[in-house]
Amino acid sequence: MVETTENSSGFAKFPIPACAGVGLKPEHYQAILDSKPDIGWFEIHAENYMGDGGAPHHFLGLIREIYPLSVHGVGLNIGGQSALDRTHLARLRAVIDRYEPQLFSEHLAWSSHDHVFYNDLLPLPYTDDTLDQVVEHIDQVQSAVGRQMLLENPATYVNFKSSDMTEIDFIKEIVARTGCGLLLDVNNVYVGGTNHNYSPTDYLAKFPMEHVREIHLAGHAETHEKGGACVLIDAHDRAVLDQVWDLYKRVLSSGVTVPTLIEWDNDVPDWPTLFAEAKKVDQMIEAAQVRHSAHV
Numbered sequence: 197m198v199e200t201t202e203n204s205s206g207f208a209k210f211p212i213p214a215c216a217g218v219g220l221k222p223e224h225y226q227a228i229l230d231s232k233p234d235i236g237w238f239e240i241h242a243e244n245y246m247g248d249g250g251a252p253h254h255f256l257g258l259i260r261e262i263y264p265l266s267v268h269g270v271g272l273n274i275g276g277q278s279a280l281d282r283t284h285l286a287r288l289r290a291v292i293d294r295y296e297p298q299l300f301s302e303h304l305a306w307s308s309h310d311h312v313f314y315n316d317l318l319p320l321p322y323t324d325d326t327l328d329q330v331v332e333h334i335d336q337v338q339s340a341v342g343r344q345m346l347l348e349n350p351a352t353y354v355n356f357k358s359s360d361m362t363e364i365d366f367i368k369e370i371v372a373r374t375g376c377g378l379l380l381d382v383n384n385v386y387v388g389g390t391n392h393n394y395s396p397t398d399y400l401a402k403f404p405m406e407h408v409r410e411i412h413l414a415g416h417a418e419t420h421e422k423g424g425a426c427v428l429i430d431a432h433d434r435a436v437l438d439q440v441w442d443l444y445k446r447v448l449s450s451g452v453t454v455p456t457l458i459e460w461d462n463d464v465p466d467w468p469t470l471f472a473e474a475k476k477v478d479q480m481i482e483a484a485q486v487r488h489s490a491h492v
Contacts, residue, residue: 210264212237212298214453216477217266218470219461225255227467235474237264237298239457243271245295246287256295266299266410266455267292274333274347275305275320285340292341299410299455301346301379302337304330304367321356322366334374346377346409351384351416351430353391363388364402371407378404380452381412382443383436383459387428396443405452413444413477414459433462435473441480448484456481 215236220228238259245252271284292300305318320326338345347370349363361369370376380403389396415434419427436444436458444456458473 210298212264212266212455214455215481216456216458216474217264218458218474219268220256220259221461221464222252222255223464224467224470225259229255229258231467232262233467233471235263235471236478237266237455239266239268240295242267242269242288242291245291260295265295265297266301266457267295267297269300269302272302272333272337274302274337275318275326275330276333277329280333280336285337289341292343299346300341300343301348301410303348304350304370319350319352319354319356322359322361322363324360327361327366327369330370331373334370334376338374338376344375344377346379347371348379348381348412349384349403351381351387353427353429355392364399364404368404371404377409378407379410379412380405380408380447381414382447383412383414383416383440384430386437386440386443387416387430390426390428397446400443400446400450405447405450408452408454410454411444411447411452411456412459413440413456416440431462432459434460435469436476441476444477445480445484448480449487451488453481453484 213236217237217239218235220238220240240256245256247253269288272280272288305320320330334345334347347367349367352363367378371378385396385399385403388394389399413436414430414432415436417429417431417433419429421427456477458470458477460470460473464470
């Protein structure tokens with residue numbers, strides 16, 4: 197287990213509150229700066245800001261002066277068999293040093309092999325060998341960026357026959373061995389449960405909620421295989437569906453109140469539509485806190 201340093205952020209006056217945030221999109225830069233909406237925080241994909249300058253850095257710098265920030269990585273290949281890309285790690289560290297986010301996260305997945313990069317976050321077998329590799333990679337990442345990483349549970353479409361432990365046991369062991377935190381993607385839980393015929397509520401009941409530092413909510417697409425079997429895709433291209441909202445309410449009722457992100461990465465709507473989704477989160481958190489206070 198590595199020791200991570202506390203973030204001595206120049207933006208420390210802007211900690212991320214336990215409320216709604218949204219993914220920061222170029223389509224919304226100007227609307228945000230013009231209206232300065234009552235939103236808790238923004239999250240960026242690190243890879244979109246690994247260049248040296250240009251419009252993305254200009255607008256992000258202005259927005260970062262007003263709002264807290266979280267950085268979400270999509271390209272580290274945490275679950276891959278090959279060594280981590282040191283150049284990518286250095287670029288990630290540069291983004292983190294420049295914008296001093298309060299939270300940093302990545303995926304329990306792999307996305308490249310033998311210098312071939314895939315346009316998806318792919319699942320991995322839950323074995324001792326894979327566990328050792330993931331732990332080694334997370335230790336390297338936390339050492340490189342000097343802070344705790346949050347690990348996101350995956351959306352999966354296939355299972356591996358070679359897996360000899362459950363996804364939750366795999367995640368628990370990673371946390372125990374690395375000291376990383378967790379990002380709970382509630383939509384991924386629903387997608388996985390539907391695709392593999394297990395209960396999302398049972399999954400949540402077993403999940404190590406004490407290590408959750410951030411939550412993601414998103415919309416998913418539905419497709420059908422030959423023969424009619426339904427497969428859900430973690431598409432991030434629409435509003436959060438009712439089934440996912442219901443699961444989120446269960447998480448809140450368990451007492452877990454952490455920063456919660458609306459992910460909408462494809463077919464991005466106008467700013468008022470995205471903002472309205474975030475306000476639903478705030479209303480649910482406020483209602484959960486009222487219920488909790490009433491029972492104390």
